[in-house]
Every structure is written in structure tokens, then in C-alpha cells.
Amino acid sequence: MNDSFDIIIVGGGPAGAVCAAVATAGGARVLVLERAVFPRDKVCGDCLNPACWDVFDRLGLTDAVRALPHAILERVSFVSRRGHGLEFAMEKSDRGEIAVRRRHLDALLLHHAMQSGAEVRQNTALIGAARKAVGWEVTMQRDGATQRARARFLVAADGRNSTVARFAGLRAPRGTSRDRVGLQAHVPLPAALERTVQMRWLEGGYGGLAPVGEGLLNVSLAGRPGQIESLKAWAAAEFGAIDEWRTIAPLARRAFPAARDDGLFLVGDAARVVEPFTGEGIFYALRSAELAAAALGEVLGGRCSTPETVRAYRRQHASLYRGRLWINRLAKAAVLHPGVAETFLKLAARRPGWLRFLTSKVVGPLRA
Numbered sequence: 001m002n003d004s005f006d007i008i009i010v011g012g013g014p015a016g017a018v019c020a021a022v023a024t025a026g027g028a029r030v031l032v033l034e035r036a037v038f039p040r041d042k043v044c045g046d047c048l049n050p051a052c053w054d055v056f057d058r059l060g061l062t063d064a065v066r067a068l069p070h071a072i073l074e075r076v077s078f079v080s081r082r083g084h085g086l087e088f089a090m091e092k093s094d095r096g097e098i099a100v101r102r103r104h105l106d107a108l109l110l111h112h113a114m115q116s117g118a119e120v121r122q123n124t125a126l127i128g129a130a131r132k133a134v135g136w137e138v139t140m141q142r143d144g145a146t147q148r149a150r151a152r153f154l155v156a157a158d159g160r161n162s163t164v165a166r167f168a169g170l171r172a173p174r175g176t177s178r179d180r181v182g183l184q185a186h187v188p189l190p191a192a193l194e195r196t197v198q199m200r201w202l203e204g205g206y207g208g209l210a211p212v213g214e215g216l217l218n219v220s221l222a223g224r225p226g227q228i229e230s231l232k233a234w235a236a237a238e239f240g241a242i243d244e245w246r247t248i249a250p251l252a253r254r255a256f257p258a259a260r261d262d263g264l265f266l267v268g269d270a271a272r273v274v275e276p277f278t279g280e281g282i283f284y285a286l287r288s289a290e291l292a293a294a295a296l297g298e299v300l301g302g303r304c305s306t307p308e309t310v311r312a313y314r315r316q317h318a319s320l321y322r323g324r325l326w327i328n329r330l331a332k333a334a335v336l337h338p339g340v341a342e343t344f345l346k347l348a349a350r351r352p353g354w355l356r357f358l359t360s361k362v363v364g365p366l367r368a
């Protein structure tokens with residue numbers, strides 16, 4: 001089979017699903033390839049930055065997201081390795097911060113893409129992508145059978161370990177033993193953490209805890225590969241035996257160019273990853289996907305050339321992150337240097353306004 005589309009999107013997570021829905025609504029013929037079968041959980045803290053609501057509004061999905069099982073997050077607490085703690089109410093925003101399991105959110109968004117008219121092939125992994133005289137040809141595999149499809153544009157929405165980026169010749173520096181690994185599981189929710197997000201510094205790493213509804217707590221931990229067993233032991237002592245951990249690596253990676261003149265566009269984590277515990281990744285995935293779909297609509301509608309739209313999307317993508325990256329650097333410094341965090345928490349106990357200000361910058365609404 002050799003199907004032909006305007007756009008092939010690899011990855012049906014938040015970035016891929018939203019890019020597909022918006023592009024299809026604009027009249028494009030879109031194919032989405034997704035390796036997994038939804039619903040599926042994934043390594044994530046499950047917290048939605050309030051800026052996501054504007055995107056859900058534009059998609060007409062706000063009520064549907066609110067109807068998913070979720071937890072409302074009202075308080076944030078920090079606990080250092082030595083047990084120094086600080087807790088306060090989150091800054092109020094119009095529609096507040098919630099946490100919702102990715103198995104629910106991602107299934108809703110991908111279903112919306114299908115309803116909008118995108119063709120979605122689940123259980124289908126990209127195994128090859130090659131530039132052709134016009135557009136791209138992708139090779140995919142499903143249940144051992146190989147298929148091919150072509151499109152004028154190829155969108156990488158396949159997350160931080162993007163296969164598309166690899167086939168397109170974009171290389172992140174090779175991992176080192178200093179790379180961190182992320183671990184995640186859901187456990188029964190302890191009453192003390194209802195409505196509270198907690199950030200903890202641990203022997204061998206750090207973690208974030210968030211209620212997610214359905215009587216569950218999201219436990220997300222991060223550390224160097226050699227420290228993973230001690231982090232799991234901490235979680236078992238705290239929450240009881242955990243059978244199913246999901247893992248992901250690396251946590252940090254160089255950003256790639258968000259688009260190229262050969263018709264390759266990157267959205268969400270495939271383009272750029274941010275420090276996970278700032279709770280912004282899903283928003284960047286949704287918003288970059290909207291921007292890429294709108295840009296592609298301009299070329300497909302004949303209103304501008306590919307190079308013009310590539311430049312426009314790259315500018316918009318860069319400005320989405322501009323002014324926010326210092327928060328990521330600060331968050332990274334805090335998680336990687338527990339001694340600094342310890343001192344900071346002690347000082348902040350005397351002047352909680354500082355920490356409240358910084359937290360509002362991290363979990364407060366972003367500007368789209």
C-alpha cells in the first residue's frame with residue numbers, strides 16, 4: 001500500500017493529536033501514526049498548567065477535559081532531604097490547575113483528532129522516513145506487516161526520543177552516565193496529599209507527587225541510572241510495594257530546529273524538552289502543535305511558500321519559550337543540587353514570599 005496525504009504526523013500524544021485535529025479542521029488530509037494503543041499511561045506528572053485551558057477552549061474540549069477523572073490542585077509543598085518542609089496555597093488563577101492521568105487526557109485528544117477527520121493508525125510504529133523529490137515517504141510497521149505512505153509534510157510529534165528526528169539526521173549528543181532517568185507509577189492516594197502537589201528531594205534524586213483523581217497519587221521520580229533502585233526503595237517504604245514502574249530517559253536534551261525547508265516540522269517534546277517538574281511540557285506540546293498546524297495550513301492553502309512558513313513557525317516556536325527558560329534552569333539547578341535547595345528552603349521558611357513568587361512562575365499560567 002502507498003497512501004498519499006498532505007501531512008503525516010508521527011506520534012499521537014498531545015502534540016500529535018492536536019496538530020492533527022487543527023490541520024484536519026483546516027482542510028488538510030492527515031495521517032497519524034501511533035506506536036501504542038490508547039488508552040495508555042505514560043511517564044508524566046499528569047499536572048496541567050492553567051494555560052492549557054485556552055487551547056482546550058479553541059478545540060472546544062474544555063468541558064470534556066473537565067469531565068475526565070481529575071484532582072484539583074490547591075496547595076504546593078516542598079520537602080528537603082533533611083525533612084525541612086514548606087507548604088503554601090497556590091496562586092489563584094482563573095480556572096486553576098488540575099492533574100489528570102495521561103491515559104484519559106491523551107485518549108480524549110486522539111479521539112478528537114479522529115472525529116475531526118484525521119486517519120489515525122494505532123499499534124503502528126514508524127520504522128523509516130526518507131526525503132523524496134516532493135515531500136516524504138514513511139515506512140511503518142503494524143503486527144509485523146510493513147506499509148508505506150507519502151505526504152508533502154512530515155511532523156515529528158513522537159516525543160523526547162524522536163525517531164523522526166533520527167531519520168531526518170538530527171542527532172542529540174550521546175547519553176552519558178550523568179543523564180537522568182524518569183520513573184513513574186500511580187499508587188493509592190494518602191489523605192495528607194489530597195489537593196497538594198509535593199516536591200521532594202531524596203537520597204539519590206528527587207520526586208514530584210500529585211493527586212490525579214480516582215483515589216490515586218502520581219509518583220514521579222528522577223535520578224541518575226545508578227540511583228534508581230534506591231529511589232524505588234524509598235517509594236516502597238513510603239507507599240508500599242509498587243509493581244508497575246514506567247521509565248523514560250533522557251530527561252534533558254538539546255533542542256532541535258522546529259522546522260526545515262524540506263517540509264519537516266517538529267512539535268512538543270520532539271522539538272524541545274523542558275525540565276519535567278515545572279509542569280509545562282503538555283502546554284508546550286499543545287501550543288506548538290497549534291502553531292505548526294496553522295503554519296502548514298498557510299502553505300497548503302497556497303497563501304505562502306514553504307520557506308516563509310518554516311521561518312514563521314520557527315520564530316513563533318522560539319517566542320513560545322522565550323522568557324521562560326530561566327525558570328527551567330533554576331528548577332534544574334534546584335533539583336540537581338539538593339544542598340542549594342536545602343539552604344534555600346531554610347531561608348524561604350523565614351521569607352516565604354520568595355518561594356511563593358518562584359512557584360507562581362513555575363506553576364502559574366503561561367502566556368501563549
Ligand SMILES: Cc1cc2nc3c(=O)[nH]c(=O)nc-3n(C[C@H](O)[C@H](O)[C@H](O)COP(=O)(O)OP(=O)(O)OC[C@H]3O[C@@H](n4cnc5c(N)ncnc54)[C@H](O)[C@@H]3O)c2cc1C
Nearest residue numbers: 011013014015035045046047126159268269276279281282
Ligand atoms: C518525569 C516527568 C514528569 C513530567 N511531568 C509533567 C507534568 O506534570 N506536566 C506537564 O505538563 N508535563 C510534564 N512532563 C512533560 C510531558 O510529559 C511532555 O512534555 C509531553 O508528554 C509532551 O507531549 P508530546 O505529545 O510532545 O510527546 P509524548 O507525550 O511523548 O507523545 C509521543 C507519542 O509518540 C508515540 N511514538 C513515539 N515513537 C513513535 C514511533 N516511532 N512511531 C509511532 N509512534 C511513536 C508515543 O507512543 C507517544 O504516544 C513530564 C515529563 C517527565 C519525563
